[in-house]
Amino acid sequence: MSNLASCFTGSQSSDAKSVSKEIERQLREAKKEARSQVKLLVLGAAESGKSTFIKQMRIIHGKGYTEEDRKSYITLVHQNVNMTIRTMANAMVNLGIKYEHETSKATADKFSAFTRDDETLVMENQVTELLSFWEDSGVQKCYLRGNEYHLLDSASYYMSHLQRITAINYLPTLQDILRARLPTSGITEYLFDIDSFIFGIVDVGGQKTERRKWIHCFENVTSIVFLAALSEYDQTIPEDEISQDLRYTLGSVRHQQTNKPMVRTNSEHLHIKSGSSSPSQGGKFGRKHHHSLHNQRQPPQSIWKHQGSLPPFPSTKGTEKNPNRGKTNSDSVTAQINRLRESCALFKTIVNSQWFRNTSVILFLNKTDVLNEKIHRSHVCTHFPEFTGPQKDSVAAREFILSKYSKAFDSMKHTKRTMYAHYTCATDTNNIRFVFAAIKDIIVQSYLINYNLV
Ligand SMILES: Nc1nc2c(ncn2[C@@H]2O[C@H](COP(=O)(O)OP(=O)(O)OP(=O)(O)O)[C@@H](O)[C@H]2O)c(=O)[nH]1
Ligand SMILES: [Mg+2]
Known part of the structure; x- marks a missing residue:
């Protein structure tokens, strides 16, 4: 403010300009501060x-x-799929639900053997096997009891889009990103x-x-x-x-x-x-x-x-x-x-x-x-x-x-x-x-x- 005051003592028009500039600067600063x-x-x-x-x-x-941002979600989406299958395989045992098909149990055992750390990308050639697991009437029964264990909210969404998300050139959509779960x-x-x-x-x-x-x-x-x-x-x-x-x-x-x-x-x-x-x-x-x-x-x-x-x-x-x-x-x-x-x-x-x-x-x-x-x-x-x-x-x-x-x-x-x-x-x-x-x-x-x- 003292700078401003000293400016007013000058009579030249350049001084007036600098006063005006200074006021504008201060206003900008004040606005910036308020805006933040x-x-x-x-x-x-x-x-x-x-x-x-x-x-x-x-x-x-x-x-x-951006495309780069979307690519960075591929692993997380696949981890969500892995986790869904592992969680449901566990819940099938804990809730005492029987599989309709023996092959579904084999799929469950395979995915249950993964730890959280070695979850891998789900491959295109696993889609048929995973879809058959998901459509197993026992697994569906287990899904409907999802409130009794900790099932991801996006479980059904990702399982219904397996074909697309396991494709070799898969690029997550905005909806895939919004559905991805990471605490x-x-x-x-x-x-x-x-x-x-x-x-x-x-x-x-x-x-x-x-x-x-x-x-x-x-x-x-x-x-x-x-x-x-x-x-x-x-x-x-x-x-x-x-x-x-x-x-x-x-x-x-x-x-x-x-x-x-x-x-x-x-x-x-x-x-x-x-x-x-x-x-x-x-x-x-x-x-x-x-x-x-x-x-x-x-x-x-x-x-x-x-x-x-x-x-x-x-x-x-x-x-x-x-x-x-x-x-x-x-x-x-x-x-x-x-x-x-x-x-x-x-x-x-x-x-x-x-x-x-x-x-x-x-x-x-x-x-x-x-x-x-x-x-x-x-x-x-x-x-x-x-x-x-x-x-x-x-x-x-x-x-x-x-x-x-x-x-x-x-x-x-x-x-x-x-x-x-x-x-x-x-x-x-x-x-x-x-x-x-x-x-x-x-x-x-x-x-x-x-x-x-x-
Ligand atoms: N279907 C559906 N899923 C939702 C909705 N809102 C959030 N989700 C899903 O719920 C899961 C959890 O959402 P987050 O946004 O991670 O929850 P958060 O409150 O940030 O959780 P923390 O970070 O652990 O505190 C994600 O998989 C989301 O996609 C919704 O309105 N509908
Ligand atoms: Mg969060």
């Missing part, structure tokens, strides 16, 4: 679809996926230039060992996007994972409330901490791309608003056991904590945190497609006796699930703010394009309010 501060934190339990949402951001508002480790911020604002969108891992790192990115958050899978109402997770995890999260938050923040995040930096959710998720800075819309533009299936207030400290009451679940002998279902209950408890912890008193909360009730598929064979009331709605009705089911999150949000007592909920399908680009267009204004509004710009 829209921070969207994407949270949720493991496999809820956080990284898939960010892949969509890259497709819709970022640089997309996120660490915290990564991706920058996107959207409508003259820089959005820093932060991806975290949702698994128990990952959640303890979340605290490192709790500062200066404009909005939280919390992802919850609608399809997890009939699935379970190991009990020790969640209790330990929530305790840690709570402990960390309490620590942060009484001490200085452990880590200061710098919103100018693209990468807060190493770790990526995909082989080529890199290329963090997404310039604005205009992609033509497909012909059927899907509206968000529902938009819901809710007012609530915030209590002084979060509680973990949502982590109750599901009384209706009997134990199976599947090793991945050793303890019976319902995933929906656990996700609601996590949501409650987050929205109750003092860190997010002034942060707008956007809830994505994700995997509408998976819910629609499974609702015909898996009844909500089997897992939630309090559900009195009709069976095989996905609308009743999702409204019931929304009411659970609404109740968790309602637990807030001290501040007023709004929660926005959307039903989403993170693998559907048009759906996410439309939903994001709707939430973008809310996020910008929150940002402007937080910085007293409106």
Whole structure:
């Protein structure tokens, strides 16, 4: 400012020009600084679809996926196929299901012998054998009981595209990339230039060992996007994972409330901490791309608003056991904590945190497609006796699930703010394009309010 003041004392026109230049420079700097501060934190339990949402951001508002990027997914897609077969082979034994054909058992034994490390590319000449395994009536029965063990959400998708993905010149499509599963480790911020604002969108891992790192990115958050899978109402997770995890999260938050923040995040930096959710998720800075819309533009299936207030400290009451679940002998279902209950408890912890008193909360009730598929064979009331709605009705089911999150949000007592909920399908680009267009204004509004710009 002193530089500027001294400029005013001069009478020459060159001085006036430099004043004007300096002001412009300062304005540019101020704008740049302000633009870097829209921070969207994407949270949720493991496999809820956080990284898939960010892949969509890259497709819709970022640089997309080049041929090289797409090639880098070949191995992951094949690993997903390998893992599907191994998981199902295991589950066949654990659930005591018999194969229809002996040859299917031989295929299962062959793939079960692979360890995670020596998973190889699935060859074109294995397609007939794998298709016959997949079509085995015993394997299909096992697939329909996928909620009793840990089966990848994209299992059926990849098994139905075996011919294409094992071809010698296979190049993964955008849908193949969106369907690929790789658990996120660490915290990564991706920058996107959207409508003259820089959005820093932060991806975290949702698994128990990952959640303890979340605290490192709790500062200066404009909005939280919390992802919850609608399809997890009939699935379970190991009990020790969640209790330990929530305790840690709570402990960390309490620590942060009484001490200085452990880590200061710098919103100018693209990468807060190493770790990526995909082989080529890199290329963090997404310039604005205009992609033509497909012909059927899907509206968000529902938009819901809710007012609530915030209590002084979060509680973990949502982590109750599901009384209706009997134990199976599947090793991945050793303890019976319902995933929906656990996700609601996590949501409650987050929205109750003092860190997010002034942060707008956007809830994505994700995997509408998976819910629609499974609702015909898996009844909500089997897992939630309090559900009195009709069976095989996905609308009743999702409204019931929304009411659970609404109740968790309602637990807030001290501040007023709004929660926005959307039903989403993170693998559907048009759906996410439309939903994001709707939430973008809310996020910008929150940002402007937080910085007293409106
Ligand atoms: N069918 C379907 N699959 C989905 C949807 N959203 C995500 N998935 C799939 O679910 C799996 C898990 O999604 P991710 O995006 O990796 O989940 P995440 O929340 O990032 O998981 P972590 O990184 O472990 O916390 C992937 O295989 C996705 O393709 C959806 O709406 N429908
Ligand atoms: Mg992830």
